Structure formats: C-alpha cells, structure tokens
Amino acid sequence: MCGSCAMMVNGVPRWTCRTHMSKVLVNNAVMIEPLRNLPVIKDLVVDMDPFFDKWVAAEGVHHGALSREDPIASIDTSSDSRTQANAGIECINCSVCYSACDTVTANEDYLGPAALQRAWTLLNDVKDEGRKTILDAVSGSGGCHNCHSMGSCTVYCPNELDPMSAIAGLKRETAKRFFARRK
Amino acid sequence: MLNLPLYMAQRITALLMAPLVVGHLAVMIYAIQGGLDSAEILGRTQGSLVWFLFYGTFVIAVSIHGAIGLRSVAHEWSGLKGTLLELFMWLVGLALFLLGARAVWAVTYA
Amino acid sequence: MKAPARSHPLWFAYMLHRVSGVTLALFLPLHFWILSLAMTEPLRLDGFLLLTEAGAIKLAEFGLVFLLAVHLFGGLRLMAMEWLPWSASQKTLAAGATALSLLIAGLFLLRAI
Numbered sequence: 001m002c003g004s005c006a007m008m009v010n011g012v013p014r015w016t017c018r019t020h021m022s023k024v025l026v027n028n029a030v031m032i033e034p035l036r037n038l039p040v041i042k043d044l045v046v047d048m049d050p051f052f053d054k055w056v057a058a059e060g061v062h063h064g065a066l067s068r069e070d071p072i073a074s075i076d077t078s079s080d081s082r083t084q085a086n087a088g089i090e091c092i093n094c095s096v097c098y099s100a101c102d103t104v105t106a107n108e109d110y111l112g113p114a115a116l117q118r119a120w121t122l123l124n125d126v127k128d129e130g131r132k133t134i135l136d137a138v139s140g141s142g143g144c145h146n147c148h149s150m151g152s153c154t155v156y157c158p159n160e161l162d163p164m165s166a167i168a169g170l171k172r173e174t175a176k177r178f179f180a181r182r183k
Numbered sequence: 184m185l186n187l188p189l190y191m192a193q194r195i196t197a198l199l200m201a202p203l204v205v206g207h208l209a210v211m212i213y214a215i216q217g218g219l220d221s222a223e224i225l226g227r228t229q230g231s232l233v234w235f236l237f238y239g240t241f242v243i244a245v246s247i248h249g250a251i252g253l254r255s256v257a258h259e260w261s262g263l264k265g266t267l268l269e270l271f272m273w274l275v276g277l278a279l280f281l282l283g284a285r286a287v288w289a290v291t292y293a
Numbered sequence: 294m295k296a297p298a299r300s301h302p303l304w305f306a307y308m309l310h311r312v313s314g315v316t317l318a319l320f321l322p323l324h325f326w327i328l329s330l331a332m333t334e335p336l337r338l339d340g341f342l343l344l345t346e347a348g349a350i351k352l353a354e355f356g357l358v359f360l361l362a363v364h365l366f367g368g369l370r371l372m373a374m375e376w377l378p379w380s381a382s383q384k385t386l387a388a389g390a391t392a393l394s395l396l397i398a399g400l401f402l403l404r405a406i
Contacts, residue, residue, distance in 0.1 A: 107258060109184065139187040143185075145185040146255075149375075178191050194372065200365075218346065224331070252318065253318055286325040288332070289331045290332075293331070
C-alpha cells in the first residue's frame with residue numbers, strides 16, 4: 001500500500017484502490033473530492049507538504065545515538081513499550097486520518113493524528129534517544145493536548161491503526177513529566 | 184490552541200470539580216423536594232464556612248475550567264487567535280469568577 | 294465539499310461534551326446573578342424560585358442537570374482514557390456515561406415533580 005490514491009469518497013476519506021464502487025454507489029452515483037484539510041493543487045491532487053512539515057515538527061524523526069561501529073541494539077520484542085510502538089509503525093503517511101480529523105480543520109497549528117502517532121512510536125522505541133525533544137515538540141500550541149478524542153482518525157485509518165490512543169499516550173507521558181517536575 | 188500548562192489546568196480543575204459536582208447534584212436533588220424557597224437555601228448556607236469553602240472552591244475551579252474550555256471552542260469555531268484569544272479567555276475567567284464569588288458571598292456571609 | 298461522515302459514536306460523544314460545556318458556561322452567569330439576589334433583592338429571588346414550579350422550567354432544569362451529568366461522566370471517561378494505563382472499550386464507556394447521566398437527570402426530575 002502506498003496511500004497515493006487517498007481521497008474523499010462521499011465525504012469519507014478512503015484509499016480508492018481498496019474501494020469497491022458497488023459498496024459506495026448512492027443512487028448509482030458517487031462523489032469524489034480531493035482530501036480534506038490539505039491545499040488543493042489541481043483536481044484531486046493535494047499538496048502534502050503541510051502534512052509532512054507537521055510530521056517533522058512533531059519530531060517524528062529517529063533520534064539515534066549509535067554509529068555503525070556500535071553493536072546492533074537488542075530489542076525485547078515482547079516488552080510493553082515495543083508493543084505500543086509496533087501498534088503504530090505500519091503508518092504509510094496516506095493522510096486519511098489527517099483528513100478525517102475535525103480538529104485539524106479547525107486548528108491550523110494542530111500537528112494531527114499521523115504525526116503525533118509517529119512521535120508516540122518513537123517515544124516507545126528504546127533505540128530513540130530523543131525523549132525530551134519529542135515530549136517538548138508535542139506540548140506546544142499545536143501539540144497533542146488539542147486532541148478532543150473524537151476518534152475519526154482511528155475509525156477511518158485503512159491500516160486499522162489507532163492514532164487516538166497514541167495521542168492519549170502522549171498526553172499521559174506529558175502529564176507524568178509535568179507532575180514529576182513539580183516534586 | 185492548548186499547550187501543556189493550559190491542558191493541565193483544565194484537567195486538574197476537572198478532577199477537583201468531580202466530587203464538587205456530585206455534591207452539588209446531591210444537594211439539588213435533596214433541596215428541591217417539597218418546593219424551593221430562599222429561606223430554605225439560606226437556612227442551609229448562611230454563615231456556613233463549609234458551604235463557603237465548598238462553593239468558593241467550585242467557583243474558582245469553574246472559572247479556570249470554563250475559560251480554557253471556551254478558549255478552545257472560540258479558536259476552533261470562530262478562528263479567534265493570538266492576543267484576542269488570550270484576552271477572550273481571561274475575560275471569561277474573570278467574569279465567571281467575579282459573578283460566582285458574588286453569588287457565594289450573597290448566600291453565605293452577606 | 295460534501296460534509297465528512299461523522300456518524301460514529303465517539304464523534305457524538307465529543308460533540309455532546311462540547312455542547313454541554315458551552316451551554317453550562319452560558320448558563321452560569323444567569324445562575325450566579327439569580328443567587329446574588331439573595332443579597333440585593335431577596336424578594337425577587339423568591340419570585341424566581343417560585344417560577345421553578347412551572348413544568349417548562351422543570352423540563353429546562355432536567356435538561357441542565359442532564360448536561361451537567363453528561364459533561365462530568367464524559368469528562369471522567371476522557372480522563373480514564375488519557376491518564377489510566379488500561380485501555381477500555383471506548384464506545385461502551387461513552388454509552389455508559391450517557392446512560393448514567395440520563396439516570397441522574399431522571400432522578401432529579403422525579404424528585405422535582
């Protein structure tokens with residue numbers, strides 16, 4: 001799956017390569033539109049730059065500390081943090097969740113479900129050294145705290161991922177850090 | 184438009200108000216039996232430190248909670264942002280606090 | 294653009310939470326002002342309290358109590374999802390919170406009439 005075919009079908013963001021016409025025809029007609037929440041370049045083509053800019057702004061980039069000289073990091077695949085990370089790594093950046101989210105529509109600073117889910121997977125990745133950087137990045141005015149848990153991201157993700165729970169995890173970790181600082 | 188400090192203030196006042204709301208609902212359901220008049224209310228609250236503290240805390244918490252909540256709504260549904268958004272939030276908080284404090288005073292020590 | 298499909302339970306929970314919050318926030322100034330009359334015009338306060346005997350007012354009060362309960366239980370559901378480590382079935386919790394709110398508001402109405 002590459003996600004390039006994502007668009008609004010009868011008002012629902014979907015992968016059109018995985019959409020049977022028979023399932024979406026209404027009175028023998030179907031409405032297709034470019035993905036919501038992204039600038040339209042032409043026809044059904046949208047500019048994905050804002051989506052990826054926010055991906056980077058949420059620190060959805062690997063913060064590695066090892067070099068090729070170091071031994072390969074050993075990962076406990078059954079650990080809780082690895083399970084949490086695994087739940088979100090199949091994201092293909094198709095932007096369906098970003099288009100489904102009403103908070104993305106209403107709040108232009110909001111980083112969005114995909115970017116925040118990626119930040120969460122990295123937070124749970126023991127190889128990633130950027131814990132503080134990630135938590136700072138998701139605590140700003142566009143961060144995870146703007147999520148209202150309406151859950152459209154999880155409902156419409158074609159890969160059956162759960163960005164809403166990932167964002168809840170980020171809220172939990174930032175809150176823990178807030179209380180820890182107070183001590 | 185929420186950052187970590189605003190989110191924490193929102194959530195903490197929420198948790199603080201949970202028992203206060205339950206208490207308020209319980210009092211309400213009890214008080215409305217047999218009709219409601221000011222003598223009954225004031226008989227309970229006048230001169231009472233307990234009710235002053237209960238509702239006083241409630242007013243402070245709701246002023247913070249409501250102001251931050253309406254801030255999100257104002258930004259998302261009317262596009263208000265920047266200094267105007269901050270001003271809106273502070274005005275809402277102040278208004279709720281002043282009106283609420285006045286009401287608490289009116290039924291306790293006025 | 295055709296309105297995006299929003300007919301899923303958690304979206305309704307979000308909208309209900311928002312509407313209840315805004316309604317309560319708008320109601321509070323009125324509530325505070327009426328109570329303040331105890332200090333300035335106590336007879337007028339009694340006048341207002343007499344109004345609460347009217348059926349339409351009782352219905353409005355039921356509505357407000359419902360919204361308050363909905364906002365409280367919906368909020369607790371959110372906080373459980375955000376801060377507690379266990380993952381519960383969100384839809385069930387949302388439905389449960391609404392049901393409990395109706396129960397409480399109903400109790401209020403029954404006592405009131």
